[in-house]
Amino acid sequence: MENFNPLRDAIPAGEIRRALVIKLRHHGDVLVSSPVFSALKASAPQAEIDALVYADTAEMVTLHPAVAEVHTIDRKWKKLGVVGQAKAELALFNALKARQYDLIIHLTEHWRGAWLCRLLKPRWSVGPAVKGRSKRWKQSFTHVQTMHNALRHMAETNLDALRRLGIQPGPDERRLKLVPGxxxxxxxxxxxxxxxxxxxxxxxxxxxxxxxxxxxxxxxxxxxxxxxxxxxxxxxxxxxxxxxxxxxxxxxxxxxxxxxxxxxxxxxxxxxxxxxxxxxxxxxxxxxxxxxxxxxxxxxxxxxxxxxxxxxxxxxxxxxxxxxxxxxxxxxxxxxxxxxxxxxxxxxxxxxxxxxxxxxxxxx
The missing domain is CATH 3.40.50.2000 (Glycogen Phosphorylase B;)
Structure with missing residues (x-):
């Protein structure tokens, strides 16, 4: 018998084929999000889970056993000029589109995550509630994660995105993980x-x-x-x-x-x-x-x-x-x-x- 889940809009983890986790912040922020990959993989072992991070933080998630591909945004693209930056952005978008994600998990208030959810059209998506944002922000996601106060560790706040989808992380998946190689x-x-x-x-x-x-x-x-x-x-x-x-x-x-x-x-x-x-x-x-x-x-x-x-x-x-x-x-x-x-x-x-x-x- 399946466990009862009181969340009415919980997603079926067994139907996730590919997922994208977006964390566009500094090195420590990216590393503190590493339990999300572990916990999602434990609940959806059949899924391929990708990361989208800034290029200089990529080493925080490469070699993680739950991560299939790491996509990056280089802050130096701005130095390429309008045409060069547009080409780099288009190449990234096409690479993401080709992956045909069923699920996108956006872990910050960055507008890029909301726009990617609109453009890539995953079956499910979750982003944080951000005070003062327009309806367009909230409507970019199928699920909106309630944010907690400063007494809650950011590792748990990141995992709350999964909880909002009805996926409960186990104790073994809640630790940070970095593989030196x-x-x-x-x-x-x-x-x-x-x-x-x-x-x-x-x-x-x-x-x-x-x-x-x-x-x-x-x-x-x-x-x-x-x-x-x-x-x-x-x-x-x-x-x-x-x-x-x-x-x-x-x-x-x-x-x-x-x-x-x-x-x-x-x-x-x-x-x-x-x-x-x-x-x-x-x-x-x-x-x-x-x-x-x-x-x-x-x-x-x-x-x-x-x-x-x-x-x-x-x-x-x-x-x-x-x-x-x-x-x-x-x-x-x-x-x-x-x-x-x-x-x-x-x-x-x-x-x-x-x-x-x-x-x-x-x-x-």
Missing amino acids: EPAERAVAAHLAGFGLAGKDFIHVHPASRWFFKCWPVERMAAVVAQLQAEGHAVVLTAAPSKDEQTMVEAIQARLATPAFSLSGELSLKELAALTQAAKLFIGVDSAPMHIAAAVGTPVVALFGPSGDKQWGPWGVPARVITSQQHPCRPCGADGCGGGKVSDCLTILSAEQVLAAARELLAS
């Missing part, structure tokens, strides 16, 4: 061998975020690294190749009696995931690398300031989230206090708080 794992193993390290004998520290108002003071992070070294732990530092992040790592290294091992600016996203997967602990701030750590199953110590830890904290792994209890104004989402790029709720956090959390996870 063998080439990335081999490259990282070679780097570690050069340091005299192997898997699970080092701590990975990624101190930066692309948004610097989310970053902890350099001297505080250097104090944590120095104490971990004093306690016998090898530390590997990473950062993106941007000048600001490179400068941050250099400032940390300059404060250490013995410089940490560093792969700053040297790794692809897949290689960063492979490194984190090989670590025994990850320490960082609210950033895509923090979500990568959760997706590869590495315990996480995460520092949160103005951003919301309930909505964006480490998901599905042993974790300690360090936040200020003295700032009732957080999470405010502001670009530093008063827009000054420095967040008091982060600068107040002590090195000892982070070290205590790290020791707890290392001992567990």
